[in-house]
Amino acid sequence: MPVQLTTALRVVGTSLFALAVLGGILAAYVTGYQFIHTEKHYLSFGLYGAILGLHLLIQSLFAFLEHRRMRRAARPLKLPCSRRRAVALCIAAYQEDPDYLRKCLRSAQRIAFPDLKVVMVVDGNRQEDAYMLDIFHEVLGGTDQAGFFVWRSNFHEAGEGETETSLQEGMERVRAVVRTSTFSCVMQKWGGKREVMYTAFKALGDSVDYIQVCDSDTVLDPACTIEMLRVLEEDPQVGGVGGDVQPSGKSLAVGDQ
Structure with missing residues (x-):
């Protein structure tokens, strides 16, 4: 599949997913539907919380899959003398x-x-x-x-x-x-x-x-x-690369101040 088509499908899919999550959250907030709750609502679990939890779970899943894909793709750089x-x-x-x-x-x-x-x-x-x-x-x-x-x-x-x-x-x-x-x-x-x-x-x-x-x-x-x-x-289409910058610990590079 061409790279442009794959990118377009990912953009469309991500946009539709975001709209679905936003619509679900708004609907849950408006209706206030609850699955379980205690007397005087000291403890409750409703549709709003379920959608947020599902969203977090899906984000974590895709982050895990992307991280695994990157680890598999990573390999030592071999630079022949002519390309050093x-x-x-x-x-x-x-x-x-x-x-x-x-x-x-x-x-x-x-x-x-x-x-x-x-x-x-x-x-x-x-x-x-x-x-x-x-x-x-x-x-x-x-x-x-x-x-x-x-x-x-x-x-x-x-x-x-x-x-x-x-x-x-x-x-x-x-x-x-x-x-x-x-x-x-x-x-x-x-x-x-x-x-x-x-x-x-x-x-x-x-x-x-x-x-x-x-x-x-x-x-x-x-x-x-x-x-x-x-x-x-x-990748000749990449014009610049930023590193994984962390607050305290190792960093792959840095870019701003």
């Missing part, structure tokens, strides 16, 4: 809790993907922001593959005392640090998260095939990059 992709992980940091930042950087260090480039951009270049650069050095700066740059400006706003020449030199320095280092950290003039992400994207340019993003309080699963890349490589 370059990937960069961009971490946006702003006045982050030191413990969270350490956990984030250590999890990035453990990601099981060959030659993964890690770029952390700090939204702020003042003295009170310097502890994030210190943590970067502590976790990732122990090799000659690490580089950093404290920039008085950002790509859209010049810092105090910057000239046109020094601004251009700063831009080139950012690109050089990011492109030549496996682990890089850029501290720049405050501009908000969009400015942080712009710096990472602008500096990387076309030097990588894919860019993965996360916040500085995210703990990443070691398999997150390879699993998301598998989805992107296998």
Whole structure:
């Protein structure tokens, strides 16, 4: 069956099911029909509760079936050398809790993907922001593959005392640090998260095939990059992939802040 037809049938079926549930709930609420109840209605079970319970049961069933289908479809990604992709992980940091930042950087260090480039951009270049650069050095700066740059400006706003020449030199320095280092950290003039992400994207340019993003309080699963890349490589209609983000525990990736 064509993919478009299958998708259309699923949309129609889901819509009809939703309408049926909504209609049943409204009817049950209006009629107030009850199957059992005690005197003075201290305990009762009616049509409204039955429909809600059935809805929850059906949702759980379909969630179980979908989860089983995904587990069966999951398999290790095999990337021949001719298809191996370059990937960069961009971490946006702003006045982050030191413990969270350490956990984030250590999890990035453990990601099981060959030659993964890690770029952390700090939204702020003042003295009170310097502890994030210190943590970067502590976790990732122990090799000659690490580089950093404290920039008085950002790509859209010049810092105090910057000239046109020094601004251009700063831009080139950012690109050089990011492109030549496996682990890089850029501290720049405050501009908000969009400015942080712009710096990472602008500096990387076309030097990588894919860019993965996360916040500085995210703990990443070691398999997150390879699993998301598998989805992107296998389906040309997929333009982006988000991970399974959980409040406390492992996360496959991250996307917002």
